[in-house]
Amino acid sequence: MSQQHAISSADKIDGAVLKIAGVVVLGAIMSILDVTVVSVALPTFQQDFGASYAEVAWTMTAYTLSLATVIPATGWAADRFGTKRLYMAALLLFTLGSGLCATADSIEQLIAYRVLQGLGGGMLMPLGMTIMTRAAGPHRIGRLMAILGVPMLLGPIGGPILGGWLIDVASWKWIFLINLPIGLVALIYAQLVLPKDNPEPSESFDVVGALMLSPGLALFLYGVSSLPETGTITATKTWTTMLVGAALVIAFVWYSFKPRHPLLDLRxxxxxxxxxxxxxxxxxxxxxxxxxxxxxxxxxxxxxxxxxxxxxxxxxxxxxxxxxxxxxxxxxxxxxxxxxxxxxxxxxxxxxxxxxxxxxxxxxxxxxxxxxxxxxxxxxxxxxxxxxxxxxxxxxxxxxxxxxxxxxxxxxxxxxxxxxxxxxxxxxxxxxxxxxxxxxxxxxxxxxxxxxxxxxxxxxxxxxxxxxxxxxxxxxxxxxxxxxxxxxxxxxxxxxxxxxxxxxRKMERPLAAEADAPPTPVVMH
Structure with a gap:
């Protein structure tokens, strides 16, 4: 076999990699659709729960804030527990949160369950990107990321269509219940397709960094999210939360270069x-x-x-x-x-x-x-x-x-x-x-x-x-x-x-090494 033929074979997207991509796309579809599908249900929430628009808007804000809170720790957790275990745990948490959302009897319950749902959803995208990057290798990542991009682009479009249709033919509960069969299929699919984890001992968790970054992001985004409601940045709850959040994030940036293994590696x-x-x-x-x-x-x-x-x-x-x-x-x-x-x-x-x-x-x-x-x-x-x-x-x-x-x-x-x-x-x-x-x-x-x-x-x-x-x-x-x-x-x-x-300019890569190298395992080291 010639060297050029070996390179061509190595560049192809094989069936095993596509199966792994399928798992990631399923998780991404659930996570991204749930950001947009709820937007069309806000008037229905107002009517069913007798709540104001500002109150029902928290069903979206709470989900977004929980995403921001959990994302920073995902990299450390992937190192510590392995991508397969963590990805399946995130799928399970998201699916359970979806089921609980459908049982909510008050707007407060729905907001709380959306937080739980967001904690799972926040890990799905960064983990999915890690899994696909590992599976494809650097020379094929463009084609694999294009597959992951489909739900990222279609989510904002498909969400309102799906949400509007489900509310019209059934009820708002079905915008959450629809995640249950998809989540079950994704869990079984992940168990069968993703390679077994072999995580190695990881560095200790950056507690100090977590106490600054996650609350800082949550507070800052809370202040930003309240801008449409208050209409001005001078409103007390807007500028105070943004200021405190920004201060915590800036403090983290200054601190993150000191520990050997920070929560977020800005290096x-x-x-x-x-x-x-x-x-x-x-x-x-x-x-x-x-x-x-x-x-x-x-x-x-x-x-x-x-x-x-x-x-x-x-x-x-x-x-x-x-x-x-x-x-x-x-x-x-x-x-x-x-x-x-x-x-x-x-x-x-x-x-x-x-x-x-x-x-x-x-x-x-x-x-x-x-x-x-x-x-x-x-x-x-x-x-x-x-x-x-x-x-x-x-x-x-x-x-x-x-x-x-x-x-x-x-x-x-x-x-x-x-x-x-x-x-x-x-x-x-x-x-x-x-x-x-x-x-x-x-x-x-x-x-x-x-x-x-x-x-x-x-x-x-x-x-x-x-x-x-x-x-x-x-x-x-x-x-x-x-x-x-x-x-x-x-x-x-x-x-x-x-x-x-x-x-x-195209980045150089050692051709023979790329062609002869074994497939990259989908695990974190």
Missing amino acids: LFRNRNLTVASLSLFVFIVAFMGAGLLFPSYWLQVRGETTLMAGLLMAPQGIGAMLTMPIAGTLADRVPIGRTVPFALALIAAGFFTFTQLDADTDKTLLLGSLFVMGLGMGGTMMPIMTSALRTLSGPEVARGSTLVNILQQIGGSIGAALMSVILTSRLNGSPEIPGAVNPQTGEPLTEAELAIGSQQDPALAQTAPPGLIDRALEFVADAFGYTFWVAFALVLATFIPVAFLPR
Whole structure:
């Protein structure tokens, strides 16, 4: 066998690796869908539990905070207990939490069970990335990460569709009950497919670091998450929690270089490739994921679509991503991503620009086409950047690196969502009040924008308004969305700065060594 033929054989994705990828994708689907599927159920929670919007919003916030709390310890736990055992434990915890959520009789119970669910879900993604990186080896990781990217991109699209359909045909309990059969299949699948763990003695747990980082992240993200509710960073519960959280995180950063084995290994940022890729990913997540949550809101609040239809109208984005993601994954293994990602990012920017020009009756075909173009760009951006971040890591660094990447994703997504929500809310608050009208939910004066949004969900309200008022107010609301998308568009353009420093030359690897080496075991050392 020639050396070139051996290399070609080693580069192929064999059946054993694909089976392992299947386990990881199942876990990722459950974890990511549960972030978005709950969003469409919030009005139902308000009605069934007699709770305010601020209270039911905690069903999402609590899940996010528990994710942020558990992610930092995942790298250490993977070293200590082995990836297979920990991954199956995370699956079990997530599945049990889902079952308990379906039994909740009060909003307080549901929030508590969502915390439990998030503790399991928070470990699934970093562990899944570690498992796949180990299984594929550095030269095939691009194609494997493209597989993992499918649920990461389709989750925000499929979640609202699935949630809306389940609530319509059954009840809100089924958005959690559906996880039970998927979780059971994933557990059996993982037991059969993942190789047996052989963990070696691990370093001691960084208790001091954990007492700073996990509470710090939770407090900071709590403050960020409360921004849409308070509407200002000067609100006491917003700035105090953000300040204390940021202080704890900064203290951890200063402390983390002292112990030999810190909870989060920031020394990995000495790797230029990881640093540039992580910065690119963070800026991109803030811009795209934050604005991505507003697309369905536009369909609901301005165009008067149903929840299910709003989710379906996001499908072109997912179709575009599915078309380019396999191609981008293959290219990431063969072509430096610094040469491909800028073109994909340009597609996203082009699609995004359309949404900066929104009005109350923008042509749907134009908007759907723009979402499709953005999806094409998404498929060639997010996963190749993540691939670049992890490609040059080896051994125990893989678990540590995937933990870093997931924390940056979590923080970036939370900041992006809060930033876009605050900008949109502040613009909507500038709408004129209707003399003598009162908002039945808040008891405060009713604005034209609130009436217009309400009329889209309850057409009878439109009959009570003076002629032309609804149309004028809907244009105001659409303009507020357009202004918010201008901010997101500017952040997308800012992503080009770190992306310009991504590797543009192919990294050398010893060909014979790669071809002759045995398959990388899916364990942590």
